[in-house]
Amino acid sequence: MPDQVKPVTRAAQTRTRNQSLIIDAAESVFARHGYTGGSLKMIAEAANLPKANVVYYFGSKENLYQALLTRIVKIWELGLGDISSDSDPAVVLEQYIRKKVSQSRRYPLASKIFTSEIIQGAPHLDEIFWKELKHWLNNQVAIIQSWIDLEKMNSVDPKHLLFMIWSSTQHYADYSTQLGHLMPSENDELVFDDAANTLCNIILGGCGLKSANLSVH
Amino acid sequence: MPDQVKPVTRAAQTRTRNQSLIIDAAESVFARHGYTGGSLKMIAEAANLPKANVVYYFGSKENLYQALLTRIVKIWELGLGDISSDSDPAVVLEQYIRKKVSQSRRYPLASKIFTSEIIQGAPHLDEIFWKELKHWLNNQVAIIQSWIDLEKMNSVDPKHLLFMIWSSTQHYADYSTQLGHLMPSENDELVFDDAANTLCNIILGGCGLKSANLSVH
DNA sequence: CAACATCTTGTCCGATCGGACAAATAAATT
DNA sequence: AATTTATTTGTCCGATCGGACAAGATGTTG
Numbered sequence: 001m002p003d004q005v006k007p008v009t010r011a012a013q014t015r016t017r018n019q020s021l022i023i024d025a026a027e028s029v030f031a032r033h034g035y036t037g038g039s040l041k042m043i044a045e046a047a048n049l050p051k052a053n054v055v056y057y058f059g060s061k062e063n064l065y066q067a068l069l070t071r072i073v074k075i076w077e078l079g080l081g082d083i084s085s086d087s088d089p090a091v092v093l094e095q096y097i098r099k100k101v102s103q104s105r106r107y108p109l110a111s112k113i114f115t116s117e118i119i120q121g122a123p124h125l126d127e128i129f130w131k132e133l134k135h136w137l138n139n140q141v142a143i144i145q146s147w148i149d150l151e152k153m154n155s156v157d158p159k160h161l162l163f164m165i166w167s168s169t170q171h172y173a174d175y176s177t178q179l180g181h182l183m184p185s186e187n188d189e190l191v192f193d194d195a196a197n198t199l200c201n202i203i204l205g206g207c208g209l210k211s212a213n214l215s216v217h
Numbered sequence: 218m219p220d221q222v223k224p225v226t227r228a229a230q231t232r233t234r235n236q237s238l239i240i241d242a243a244e245s246v247f248a249r250h251g252y253t254g255g256s257l258k259m260i261a262e263a264a265n266l267p268k269a270n271v272v273y274y275f276g277s278k279e280n281l282y283q284a285l286l287t288r289i290v291k292i293w294e295l296g297l298g299d300i301s302s303d304s305d306p307a308v309v310l311e312q313y314i315r316k317k318v319s320q321s322r323r324y325p326l327a328s329k330i331f332t333s334e335i336i337q338g339a340p341h342l343d344e345i346f347w348k349e350l351k352h353w354l355n356n357q358v359a360i361i362q363s364w365i366d367l368e369k370m371n372s373v374d375p376k377h378l379l380f381m382i383w384s385s386t387q388h389y390a391d392y393s394t395q396l397g398h399l400m401p402s403e404n405d406e407l408v409f410d411d412a413a414n415t416l417c418n419i420i421l422g423g424c425g426l427k428s429a430n431l432s433v434h
Numbered sequence: 435c436a437a438c439a440t441c442t443t444g445t446c447c448g449a450t451c452g453g454a455c456a457a458a459t460a461a462a463t464t
Numbered sequence: 465a466a467t468t469t470a471t472t473t474g475t476c477c478g479a480t481c482g483g484a485c486a487a488g489a490t491g492t493t494g
Contacts, residue, residue: 034251037251037253050472050473056470061451118395121394122394130399154418156415157414163396164415166388167384168381168385171380171383177336178335178339178350181350197374201373202423205425207422256480257482258480268482273443277483278481
């Protein structure tokens with residue numbers, strides 16, 4: 001397919017720019033009002049475009065939301081990276097926790113939309129998503145279990161350990177409203193650093209490991 | 218107030234029964250569709266009553282949701298009970314974790330609605346709620362800090378420790394859809410028991426404490 | 435039983451929703 | 465320059481929303 005032969009026309013640039021404007025606006029609107037509560041009118045106003053333009057580029061509200069969900073799931077995919085039984089569990093787990101906290105800080109809206117989707121029964125996620133997630137989870141569980149078998153760490157249920165990491169890290173995205181009331185701070189980054197350090201200390205400690213206080217690269 | 222003088226008339230019974238039917242239906246509908254997505258028609262059908270009847274008892278959708286939110290917040294209030302610096306942190310924390318997991322199992326819809334409310338910016342929670350929550354949190358933080366000062370447990374940030382307990386326990390309510398895909402089990406109770414045990418082991422262990430594997434009374 | 439209050443229910447209303455459509459405009463291709 | 469394709473935008477539509485209202489049914493109290 002000779003796609004790169006075609007020059008990047010001005011129209012094509014406009015197209016991608018507007019699609020990006022719209023999907024960003026949709027992320028903000030859906031995060032604040034939910035799928036049903038977010039209207040095409042609100043999204044259009046947030047994107048500074050007429051409502052009909054939104055429909056023109058994405059066909060329907062459902063399609064727009066699906067495109068947004070796809071983008072969000074891709075962020076999650078960047079998982080623990082390549083790990084094996086030979087890896088050091090302390091390093092892998094600490095890096096994973098810090099990466100998840102960092103994602104909560106950088107993409108809080110993504111986490112909010114995903115959590116809302118799950119809470120409401122995941123009506124927009126298909127079987128393929130669950131199949132892939134299950135496959136990914138089983139791989140990680142097997143590796144963690146091998147660490148336990150090799151006595152590299154305490155015997156804890158690997159699935160619940162991963163659920164714990166997911167929930168406690170995404171909490172700093174999903175519950176940002178509550179955190180704003182309970183931890184009024186002028187420096188958000190400090191809060192996230194404290195959170196990551198505390199989570200690493202407790203979770204690694206609870207697994208019989210020792211945090212090296214790594215930073216996220 | 219001579220309320221108990223008045224006999225419990227049949228009309229009054231009907232009133233409380235219908236109010237209860239409606240608010241239960243509202244909980245189920247709002248949990249599955251969100252505040253905006255849940256319609257009075259859906260709630261009425263779930264309660265087996267005409268839509269106008271719902272409005273009659275609660276005045277408006279907003280009032281109904283507020284009544285529901287109030288009921289939900291009351292469940293949360295049952296916190297760590299009476300504790301002090303003299304209490305054993307291992308016992309207190311373990312009981313608190315198990316109680317929170319138990320609440321996730323018994324009132325999953327309550328947690329889902331509350332989390333959705335927070336995600337969307339808590340537009341229906343007033344300053345009084347935040348004031349009381351802050352007050353409650355500061356008390357617990359002071360006690361945990363005293364345990365740390367007395368070297369009864371490791372030095373961890375008390376606030377982040379509590380956030381971790383909240384998020385990892387409520388995860389088993391909010392993410393029930395995901396858990397249904399990743400942990401297909403014929404016995405839900407087993408999953409919750411495993412979850413509580415793992416959470417207690419890791420969190421207590423991470424605090425330098427030892428779980429006694431208590432049960433929730 | 436008469437009066438009164440409470441509850442039930444069908445119907446109607448303005449507002450808003452997602453989105454279909456056409457006409458006007460801009461850009462790309464020949 | 466002519467033609468075709470892509471984009472913009474205003475307008476219109478049926479469906480659904482929350483909720484107001486009135487009339488009838490039922491229950492309570494003198």
